[in-house]
Amino acid sequence: xxxxxxxxxxxxxxxxxxxxxxxxxxxxxxxxxxxxxxxxxxxxxxxxxxxxxxxxxxxxxxxxxxxxxxxxxxxxxxxxxxxxxxxxxxxxxxxxxxxxxxxxxxxxxxxxxxxxxxxxxxxxxxxxxxxxxxxxxxxxxxxxxxxxxxxxxxxxxxxxxxxxxxxxxxxxxxxxxxxxxxxxxxxxxxxxxxxxxxxxxxxxxxxxxxxxxxxxxxxxxxxxxxxxxxxxxxxxxxxxxxxxxxxxxxxxxxxxxxxxxxxxxxxxxxxxxxxxxxxxxxxxxxxx
Amino acid sequence: xxxxxxxxxxxxxxxxxxxxxxxxxxxxxxxxxxxxxxxxxxxxxxxxxxxxxxxxxxxxxxxxxxxxxxxxxxxxxxxxxxxxxxxxxxxxxxxxxxxxxxxxxxxxxxxxxxxxxxxxxxxxxxxxxxxxxxxxxxxxxxxxxxxxxxxxxxxxxxxxxxxxxxxxxxxxxxxxxxxxxxxxxxxxxxxxxxxxxxxxxxxxxxxxxxxxxxxxxxxxxxxxxxxxxxxxxxxxxxxxxxxxxxxxxxxxxxxxxxxxxxxxxxxxxxxxxxxxxxxxxxxx
Numbered sequence: 001x002x003x004x005x006x007x008x009x010x011x012x013x014x015x016x017x018x019x020x021x022x023x024x025x026x027x028x029x030x031x032x033x034x035x036x037x038x039x040x041x042x043x044x045x046x047x048x049x050x051x052x053x054x055x056x057x058x059x060x061x062x063x064x065x066x067x068x069x070x071x072x073x074x075x076x077x078x079x080x081x082x083x084x085x086x087x088x089x090x091x092x093x094x095x096x097x098x099x100x101x102x103x104x105x106x107x108x109x110x111x112x113x114x115x116x117x118x119x120x121x122x123x124x125x126x127x128x129x130x131x132x133x134x135x136x137x138x139x140x141x142x143x144x145x146x147x148x149x150x151x152x153x154x155x156x157x158x159x160x161x162x163x164x165x166x167x168x169x170x171x172x173x174x175x176x177x178x179x180x181x182x183x184x185x186x187x188x189x190x191x192x193x194x195x196x197x198x199x200x201x202x203x204x205x206x207x208x209x210x211x212x213x214x215x216x217x218x219x220x221x222x223x224x225x226x227x228x229x230x231x232x233x234x235x236x237x238x239x240x241x242x243x244x245x246x247x248x249x250x251x252x253x254x255x256x257x258x259x260x261x262x263x264x265x266x267x268x269x270x271x272x273x274x275x276x277x278x279x280x281x282x283x284x285x286x287x288x
Numbered sequence: 289x290x291x292x293x294x295x296x297x298x299x300x301x302x303x304x305x306x307x308x309x310x311x312x313x314x315x316x317x318x319x320x321x322x323x324x325x326x327x328x329x330x331x332x333x334x335x336x337x338x339x340x341x342x343x344x345x346x347x348x349x350x351x352x353x354x355x356x357x358x359x360x361x362x363x364x365x366x367x368x369x370x371x372x373x374x375x376x377x378x379x380x381x382x383x384x385x386x387x388x389x390x391x392x393x394x395x396x397x398x399x400x401x402x403x404x405x406x407x408x409x410x411x412x413x414x415x416x417x418x419x420x421x422x423x424x425x426x427x428x429x430x431x432x433x434x435x436x437x438x439x440x441x442x443x444x445x446x447x448x449x450x451x452x453x454x455x456x457x458x459x460x461x462x463x464x465x466x467x468x469x470x471x472x473x474x475x476x477x478x479x480x481x482x483x484x485x486x487x488x489x490x491x492x493x494x495x496x497x498x499x500x501x502x503x504x505x506x507x508x509x510x511x512x513x514x515x516x517x518x519x520x521x522x523x524x525x526x527x528x529x530x531x532x533x534x535x536x537x538x539x540x541x542x543x544x545x546x547x548x549x550x551x552x553x554x555x556x557x558x559x560x561x562x563x564x565x566x567x568x569x570x571x572x
Contacts, residue, residue, distance in 0.1 A: 020435065043469055044438065044439040044440070044467045044469070045437050147336070147337070148336065174464065174465060175383060177335035177336045177534075179335050179336075180335075204466075204468055206468075244469030246472075248538070253538075253539065253563055253564050253567070256561065257567060260565075261568075262568060262571055271542050275546060275549070278567060278571065279546075281571050282551070282570070
């Protein structure tokens, strides 16, 4: 099957021709399948934000190619435009981009530019609001009357309402309290399960990424340094720490226990996983 | 009014209410009493809307009490004549560094505060370099702030405060926009400022991990302080914290869940090392 998104030898240099010229990303070969949930992690400045902006044509590669369903997105103006509707990006702190008079109009802004009927727009707005947990009674309110967490949900709904095949979120939980993070992540998981959309989520929270995604792509110094399941990635804890990333606390506890001599699998990353290992060790110890 | 000079901040019966769009009164702070010792490192946890930012803004007279009193180094924040002096004593760092950048060059941004204090240029030079080294941004001193990452900008904002040499720094979710390494750098920087220079630190955060090394942890809910003590003592109350909408560190959560299955582990084992040792002691 043709990957929904693919990059080949993707490079981007900023400020070309000035003393500040630097490569933000180099030689990125990346593929995402339809329906995949991918986590992207990397230290600040590792190139992950630059990377995602290439996936819907907001940035043009300085070298290399980006394909959407096998077609080069820069092949024609029409191809670029189509990609921008099919690949939706929710930026960091998207609540700062709200501008309409009502929540409804704000969510409807994207779909309105897609030449679809008013009925269809209405349906999409209501569906998107529901996905992110925004009550229909809030739709006629000004987005500026909402709390920070609600504003963020509205901004995410605005992208979902465009019905993207690929939904990209840059740190959707940043700055929210644990309850808010968890709830937004639940909404995203629900959206992913209910649609066949590919979801690519950039995050710094290892715990968050571990429980949600099928695959993790690790960026380091503008390149993809790792690409695998959460267990595969987190078992390379030392390399991650060298890149300025931390491994989940649970993985670190498992690793320490192994160093102390207990037969613990160090690719665990959730409390449940480690708990069940420890419970079986305890049970085994008692039985022996 | 009796003031203990070892308390850099003393809050008495502080109340503060916001008026919402619908014209309702929302109580943000409900009769807070709190003393912060000079030289201590105090972390404040609470979910959004718990009042922790409102409390922080009372600590350098950005907000003034509606009821009660706030004293900074013995000075009443509601006395307008003292506001400038109060802000020299207590510097504030906010969540979003973009809102805190004023200059086009990093070192000029850091120099902005001391310049406004009328400090000698040679001394400013020294302080700026020193502050930038402390936050690990010295090599970026001639860069343009807008070309830096969020984490780098935040460290520069912190340098700008350090350069004013305050007695106390209040940081309102300074790491919310940073990645793990940036977070660790900021947290270890403020711990070092606290240890070496004796600067009092009040750290408002949602990140449990950042509170583990504090001397004292306050938990806020609905405008009130609902827990106050050493972090390892506060985190023992796993159920209560969850009711407040906060998570406990994964170490505590794991121990809590294992104890429910019949392990008998100490809940105050907060660090990975302590937690692993405690589990090992039971299983080996």
